[in-house]
Amino acid sequence: MNIVVCIKQVPDTQDIKWTEKGTMIREGVESIINPYDEFALEYALKIKDKYPDTKITVISMGPMQAKELLKLAIAKGADEGILACDKKFAGADTYATSATLAHTIKKYVKDIDLIICGQFAIDGDTAQTAPSMAGHLNLPQVTFVTDILSFDEKGIKLRRETEEGFIDVQAQYPLVISVMKRSDEPRNHTIKGYINACNTDITVACKEDIGIDDNLIGFKGSPTYVSKSFPPHFERKGEILTDEAKLLDIIREKLKEGK
């Protein structure tokens, strides 16, 4: 099997501290693999466990430092890493990002069976990149996947979670899926994987290497743009109670009142 896993470099939100005004202190925040993408990689590795011939290519778009995270993915068991990295990619919205990823995949990976993405990136939260990329690649998609129930070389059985319940579906390759987190932890890197990562060069692909049109990338290729930004504002009176018993009275009262 031939699997692509998309990985995003995100700031470690566990590290994030807040100022008194409620703004984020970004200095000294470490970069990590987006936690949802860790699960995407773990699913790919589970498939490789069963079919050792499986080739896993991890792909990211981002700054040069993101190479380290791709190496980390190789240390965990992926085979190859490709980083789409170019100043011209900067300022991309989800449309331009997914177009860049789709073109990178088309250029560098042939005969794909499965592309696995994390459902959300913890810093962007849009959940748009995977479906948008599936659109650029003209592939079917299954999103909000909570489990891979079974798979073989012909197809894959997935569980998807909606507001109403759990839907099990049978899908054929090639396919894009985006996955939710699971309760079991994704695996760590191995010594063998670490050595492998040291000996594997990450392919760095710039705009020219990928051969993508200027009007699909970066700020210029993004159909959306930020027109203004402002601090959020929604204050309430914040009456501090010193007697916690009063809290129960308030709860009883408010329940009677209705919204």
Place this chain on the structure above:
Amino acid sequence: MSLVVLALKKRNNETENVALELVSKAKKFYNGEISAILLAAENSDESKNIEKLSQAGVNKIYVIKNTKLDRYSTLYYKEAVLRSLEKINPDIFLIGATVNGRDLAPRIASALGAGLTADCTDLGLTEEGKLAATRPTFGGSLMATILSRTTPQMATVRPKVFKMNEPNYENKPEIEEISVNLDDVTDNIEELNFVPKTFEDTPIDEAEIIVAAGRGAKEPETVELVKKFADKIGGKFAVSRSLVDLGLFKNDIQVGQTGKTVTPKIYIACGISGAIQHIEGMKNSGTIIAINNDKDAPIFKIADFGIVGDLNKILPKLIERE
């Protein structure tokens, strides 16, 4: 000039409420024609859905029909919407950010090369009449108003972010049926089985009372106390993002920008500092109560009532009291 809301449906063929909320919001900021797109199988009875959308105040309802549209499918729905948009040609296209809405919207946007702003918390128009879609950004420390260079200007909005208008029984929208041809489209993703959620997994966004634990309540004993307190007052237990990021809970009970938007009568935040991304998910709650040991935590600024102190001391007292 027209604004279109996509009205996706639940499995029982009922229109999702978020579509009605979007129409309600659109009525407040948009003066042009407001219409809704309803997708349905050829033989499907859409009268109830048409009635609901009428009462929400749409001027026109497009009923897009094809046998392949009996149940949600990414590829059939995408094509049906794209093919009907060619005729409808809206300036603004809004979609509810339910699971299926989030599955579909980016797919439509990428096919159109259209800008799509996800999970907006406010919508309005600029002086030039363009859609101004506002959402939290940078981990929620900043609100950004996002415009689109392309048409249609697309945005998604979570359920319960906007209030539904009182029904207007007088409204009589024009109904137009459009038959789309989907003979050339194949979706080979086959549904095998559906298991509905049980009462236990009733979504938190339907609860009257929510007691939520944050990073200050991450220790197992504290989590237990928060759960017990929730049980005592008949509330649903929820969490903030940090507990999900720590891998302690799943995202389905998470309140906030990446989780659910909730509007219970009473929201009690235990050990939640009040990052904007969390506040975005609960700021429209009836009464907000915060318990936190840091008197400077931002959560107190958006709470109606607060207690400063240690959860492990306060919660047992609350649990024991009659």
